Amino acid sequence: MNGLDEIKETWHINNQINLYLLNGIEQAHMNDTASSKGRTVGDQFGHINNVRLMWLKESEPELMDTVIRLEKGTTDKKIIIEAFKKSAHAMAKMIEKGFQTNRIKGFKPHPTAFLGYIIAHEAHHRGQIILSLKQSDHMPDKKRLFGLWEWGSRASEMEKE
Structure with missing residues (x-):
């Protein structure tokens, strides 16, 4: 596996964690x-x-026809899963192009920083989701919470898709 494949795999593992x-x-x-x-x-x-x-709209607008915007109030997990799969695939294409050209349009300084930024953003919101569930007394079980850190397991799940 080359560096670009590892970068794309890292992005997809992040999506699998979500x-x-x-x-x-x-x-x-x-x-x-x-x-x-x-x-x-x-x-x-x-x-x-x-x-x-x-x-995607800022950097690779041609990929927008492949994704689903989620409106406020969307709670149907099947719709969210479909949207996440499509947006993750489009983002992987954008990230790949960004690493090939050494630029993500609209983001500085470079594609590696963008990957760190977008994964950190999503991890922050995973934390917010867990906090919401905890404060509502609907905390996910400990196995699931620890599983959020098992990136190697998520990589093997990707191979099944």
Whole structure:
């Protein structure tokens, strides 16, 4: 595996971590929030997806016809999963092109920093989702929480797709 393949795999593992968390949340808890003014769990996932779309629109707008924008209030896990798979695939193409050209349009300083930025952004919102569930007394089980750190396991899941 070359460096670019490892970079794309890292991106896809991050997406698998998001889906692993989502799959561990009961549909009934998708409206949980950490506070009365906070985003719901569903809206947190929607935000993650839609920030991906924001970057795609800025950097590679031709990929926008392959993705799904999640509207506020979307809680259907099947729709969110479909949107995440499509946006992750489009982002992988954008990241690949960014590493080939050494540029992500609209982002500085370089594609490696962008990858770090976007993964950190998504990890932050995973934390927000877990906080919302915890404060609503719907905390995911410990096995699932520890599984969020098992990136090697998520890589092997990718091979099954």
